[in-house]
Amino acid sequence: MVMIKDRIREDMKAAMRSHDAARLSTIRLLLAAIKQREIDEQIEAGDEDVLAVIGKMVKQRRDSVEQYRSGGREDLAANEQAEIDVLSTYLPQQLSDEEVAAIVEEAVAEVGMTGMAAMGKVMSVVKPRVNGRADLGKVSALIKARLTA
CATH class of the missing domain: 1.10.1510.10 (Uncharacterised protein YqeY/AIM41, N-terminal domain)
Structure with a gap:
């Protein structure tokens, strides 16, 4: 490769x-x-x-x-x-908003915690899955919104 x-x-x-x-x-x-x-x-x-x-x-x-x-x-x-x-052109295919939301949901379920205390743990699970394929700022905002909902 x-x-x-x-x-x-x-x-x-x-x-x-x-x-x-x-x-x-x-x-x-x-x-x-x-x-x-x-x-x-x-x-x-x-x-x-x-x-x-x-x-x-x-x-x-x-x-x-x-x-x-x-x-x-x-x-x-x-x-x-x-x-x-x-x-x-050198970045991998970007993930759609729906795909990122699904990854965030999986990570929240894996971590098994809610509230802002889980932010770091959820982010550490999500980051390797989306690295280079999604804007981490948007991912972080999505996680924050999900954890505070």
Whole structure:
């Protein structure tokens, strides 16, 4: 099975050959972020690590898009959105809201606790199941809503 990092490197070569400057720039940023994580944590980044880096980069760019749009800078928001589109190609298929809700329900049943005291335990069960396939901020809000209901 091809590792995500290898696929990213191949895509970088393809972007160089096709003179796709925007895609090449985004891929280089991604590879630099992966390399930085490898150096910081003194590890060889596996698929889980790479997905975490990509997820973090996508989240940062989504926040930037919101800020640029609220500031009336649609041109900068479009650039950030283009980067999100490139980065998203490396993420696994995103879970639907219904699928995430079902996973949360399973986790709450597994933990067998209710109330906000169970938040950490439920999140620790849900996180590995949705990692890279759902926005953890939304998942956390869903868990909180479920536990306080």
